[in-house]
Every structure is written in structure tokens, then in C-alpha cells.
Amino acid sequence: MYNEVFNKNKVRDTYSSIMSWAKSLPYNVVVKKKLQAENLFKKIGITFSVYNNFDNAERLIPFDMFPRIITRLEWLNIKDGVVQRALAINAFLRDIYSKCEIIKAKKIPGDLIYKNPAYEIKMIGLNVPKNIYSPIIGTDLVRTDSKSFKVLEDNCRTPSGVSYMIENREIMMRMFPELFQKLNIEPVDNYSSYLLDILKTLTPRNCDSEPNVVILTPGPLNSAYYEHSYLADTMGIELVQGSDLFVKDNITFMRTTEGKQRVDIIYRRIDDDFIDPLTFNHTSVIGVPGLFDSYRAGFVNICSAPGSGIADDKAIYSYMPEIIRFYLGQEPILPIIKTYKCANKNDKNYVLKNLDKLVVKEVHGSGGYGMLIGSTSSKAKKNQFYKKIENNPENYIAQPILDLSTVPIFKDKDLAPRHVDLRPFTLIGNKKTRLVAGGLTRVALKEGSLVVNSSQGGGVKDTWVLRG
């Protein structure tokens, strides 16, 4: 197991000043500061909702005060790696919705694309503004050794968590200003201006003036609503719901106190299926009737483009190195994790024999739902997955159980190591890329747990990329 702070018993240089700071904090101060952080989160209203049948109460995401540090060198590698992937993903999306050269070149099986539920036939041949399908990509990275970070997953539909990255920093700076004088840390609060800058380059065909950019949210009951309103507020743009928009003669408008006003670019935080009840799920009440026609006619841009989700499909994931080579002519900078595709007979047999050593994931699942961790699951659950895989192998992939790296958390009177991952956010515009030096570190708060998702009891940490 890779401990990011300790090398055997010795504190790594990167963490030496933080470690002595953490150890010097008296227990009562730790308790006090924890409470203070919680109150700050509550006051600002940073909450998330958890979907279950019993309550849709607002909850706080647990925040741990021990920061996660990434060195300059590590960061440069991450940065090049995630930008490379983001460019390849956009080239891939453009290709599979137009000429399908990658399939013709037999680098990826056609069935995997055409039969994939995430492949959106309505997007075929459609002219996407500036050929950017997925301008905002959150890449989940993990670390298992002292070498490179590895890619666990790409998120190119509507990745969330960026507001936590910014607010975690805000709260750390308020509580421990002295730390920021000691270390030279890259800022993260420029994310919103980067995002607006990138979105504004993605103007639709029929927009010749300064574009009007809005964020489309499903509403306050959505788990990421705080983030939607945070981004709208810090970008100085409107946060709209479906009912605030309407389409007339293929032009998209928003309802304002001064009458209708044209909308050119929509950063949508609702799923493909709900965007437009006339084109997609007709029962959607959070979408905008006619929006897809307006998009097709070049009067509005929808970011990310419908159908982008296929690029972060878990079955496509194992082809990413191939995809990078095919479109960019480069070797992948960040390695991926060995993936067994149960659709493949040999892989399936291996998976069924070695369930104990593997993590099994549903191809279209997300958020840590629909997943089996072989080493810690009950026999009943393993049997259940065994049957599921046998009956429907295409629906599953498996990966070795990763020994994720650890960073300590404040636990009672001590520091205790816990597993972490990292999600940086890459922004791809028209001939422009942007990336703040930082990301969201998620931490599994339960001892030994490998699941970092906030919906499953994960917490967050402030993440520092060092300047020098």
C-alpha cells in the first residue's frame, strides 16, 4: 500500500511541515476547528441531497482538515495526461458520430459503439459547434505506488464536485491562514472564470454577438444543486430551469422580467434523457420542448452534447489507450487499470473464477452503485453477481482490487490513514484548454474502505498543488 505521507516510518519531505503542524494541534483545537468548518459549510449552504426512499434531507459532506499535497512534478504529469485524454475523447466523439474511422480501422468493435445504449443515434451527422462535444471532463485518478497516477474513470457528461474543490480551499484559508504563508500553493478559485471563458468559445452557428450563457439545472432537489447555483453565481450568469426556457421558431429564449431574451449556450446539468421531451424522454418535465431542434438548427449549443456519455462508458474505458494513439498519434501519458471485459469469453471465465480478487462494475453504473468489491462482500452478494455476470456478461467489467494510496485524516485524538482518489477538471474549448492546478480529493472515511463516493459515506479534503 502506498502511503502518500510516510515512506516507511519517515515523513516525506513534501508533507514535513504539514505533519508537524497537524501533530502540534491540541485535541481541543482540532475539535473546535472541525465544528467551525461544519458551521461554515452549513452557513454557506453547501449541502448535497442523497436519493433514497426515506428522506431527501440536506446533508453536509464530511470535510477532513488534513490537506492532500501534490508536488509540481506530479501535477505536470497529471495535467498533460488528463488534457491528452480530454482531447482524445472529443476527437473520438466527433468520429463516432460522423465518419466512424476508428471502427473502419478495426481499432474498436463496431458493436461496442452501435449497440451501446449510450450511443445517441440522433447525434449522427449533426454539426456540433466547434466540434467540442464534452468541454468539461472530470477524470478520476488513483495511485497505487510511487509511480504515475492511474486513470480509474472518465466523467464527460456532467461531472460534479468542482464547487467542493473551491469551497474546501476557501474554508481551509479561513481556518488556517498561517499554512498558506508557509507553503506556496496554486490557487483554485479561478475555475469559474476559466469555465466561462471556455464556454464562450463554443458559440453555435447562428450567434454573431456576445453569447448569452446559462446553466440549466433540474432544480433545488438535485443533489448537486448547490454547485449549480455556486457556478452560476461566480460566473455571473443565470441559473435556469426547464420552465425558464422556451423555443420559438427554433430559437431558444429565456423568460425575463423584460420579456423574452435569447440564449446561445447552455451548460446543462441535466441528463440527456430529460433535455427535451419532444425528442427524448417524453415524460420529462424538467426539459425544454423543442430544444433539440433549436440545437440542430444551430441556434443554441448544449454543453455537453447529447450522446457524450458513451465516451465514459466503462466498456469503452479499456480502449482508451487505443483511442489516444489513433487520434493523437501519442502514447497515453496516464496508464489505465487492467480491465476484464466480461463480454469476452476468456475474461468472463477469469472473472467468475476470481471474484474474490476483483471489483466488478456494471458497465453503465455510476456513483458507486451496482458494484461488487470481491474481497469484502458477503457470499450471498458474490453469488448474486456470479449469476448476473453469467446471464448478462456484456453488462459487466472487472478490475483488480486496487490498493489505493492513503492520506491521514483527523480521527479522534490521532491521525489515521484513509484511502483517497483525485478528480481534476479539464476544460476544452475552441482551440483552448484550461485546467486549474488542483482537484477534488475524495476520502473513504471508514477504515479499510475503498469507496470514496459521497453517496456512500465518503468525505473530501482540500488538495494542494505546490508551485515550486
Place this chain on the structure above:
Amino acid sequence: MLSRTAENLYWTARYVERADSIARLLEVAYRIHLIPNTNEGYLSEWDSILRASGIKEEYLRKHKEINKEKIEFFLLFDESNNSSIKSCIVKARNNLKMVRTAVTLEVWNTVNSWYHELENYEQEKYTSKNLPEILDWVKRQVNLIKGTIDHTQLVNDGFDFIRLGIYFERADFTARIIDVKYFILLPSSSFVGSQVDNFQWSLMLRSVSSYRGFKWAYGNSDIDYKKIIDFLILSNICPRSIFFAVDKINHHVNRLCQFYNSKNVVHRKINTIYKGLLNSSAEQIINFGLHEFLTKFIDDIGNVYHDLEIVYFSGTQE
């Protein structure tokens, strides 16, 4: 500004104001209870409170009989009552949450903590003894919210919609309060200087928190119905009077027209009502018929709101 944002701000303010009005009504009720030998007056007072807040039928459907503690609970905490203080607080917060970033953090904090503190009062089993403390708390919070709005918000169109919410609610509420008790202000029933009248009149003034104000404005000697009509309908110094509210609505609609550089039907209609009140006297209102006057006013102001909704909240106009 998005139409929905404007609408949410408007309704946040309306519910804040309504919670305040209900608290003031309840305060009057509490006062009656403290006065001995007014059993009959007490029942009729409760009756008018239920009618003024427009929830008599809802209450009777649920509770059958007029019972003091039950009414108090119904008006304070019952969520099935759309106008209970709790409903108002919940709805004010929900409306504001939708447009969280359209107000300052300080405004959000006052409304948000109002909502969270409500739990403390709800947890204890309710008895009438707790009423004064709860009412004080409600009024204090409302004043805090309004003060925070006035002193931290940008004075832009959003501010106008907040103010419009407050004053539409107040105009409507004051008109309804007077209408429920209009008969005590009729000359035929008035025995000049009689104890009963003085008591009834003072209650009416208290129900809109204007008892002391009235004394300051007219001196301590003689309360009479004309002065009360003048004070509660036409005064430009009584913050609870109908004219005062209409004046503010007129002012904020004017500001919106300037802000958006366009005049409209809302502007025309509110201006007509404003001028009408400006040129009226208590005498004229009495001659026209107090009840008729109030009914017409409630209709007219409702029409203005209807147009406001179309012009600013539908957002489809060219």
C-alpha cells in the same frame, strides 16, 4: 432578471410579511384573553381572526369548534393550514432557496436561521403560555429579515420585487382586517364614547400594530370611527395603512418602469388607485360604503397583481 427569480423574490417577501401579520393578529387574541368577562367578545374576536386570515372554513373542517389553544396551534404550526406561520416560514425559505444567489448571504442567513429556529419552538408541546415568546420571536425575525434586505441588498430590480411582495401583502391584509370588522366603524352602531366601542376600536388598531401610532397622530382624547378610517386607509404616515402600501407599490412599479425603460398596464392601474386614494376623504369612503369600498379595493389590487404577473413573471412578451 429571470422571471422566475423575480417571482420567487416576490413570494419570499409576501410570505415573510404574512407571517408577521398572522403574528400580530394572534397578539390581539392573546390580549383579549387577558381581559376578564369578555367571553362573548372573545369568541367573536376569534371568529374574525379566522375570517381575516381567510381560513375559517379550513379550521372548522378540521376542528369543529372554536377552541383557543387549537386555533393558536392552527395558526402557528399547522402545516395543513396554508397561512400558518410555519407554512409561511417554510414557503418563504423554499422560494428563496430557489434563487439563493439573488440575495446576499446575510439575507439568506436570516431566513435560513428563522427556519431552523422554528424547530426549537415546535419541539415543545404547545400551550398558550408560550404564545408571547413565540410571537416576539416571529416579529423579531421578520424585522431582522426586512432590515437585512434594506441594508445589504443591491437596490436593483430584484429589490423592487421584494418590496412589491411586502406591500401587496400588506395592502391586502389591512383591507381584509378592516373589512372583517367594518360594522364596528359604521356610524349607526357607534355610541360615541362608549366603552364597548373604544375597546373594539383599540383592538382593530392593535391588530395592525397601530394603536400607539394612532395616539401619537391624533392625540389621546377622542378615538372615533372617522379618524380610524382615515388612519388605517388614507394616512401617509401609518406604515400599515392601505395608502402607505399603495404608495410604496406605486413607487416600486415606477422604478421598474424606469429601470426597464417601458411603461405598461401595471403602471397605469396602480397609478389610478394611488390617485384615487390621494383624493379621497374618510367622509367620502363612508358615503360610498366602507364595505363596498374595501371590496372594490381588494378586487382592484388583485387585478394589478394579475397584470404584474403577466408583464413580469411570464417572461414571454416581446
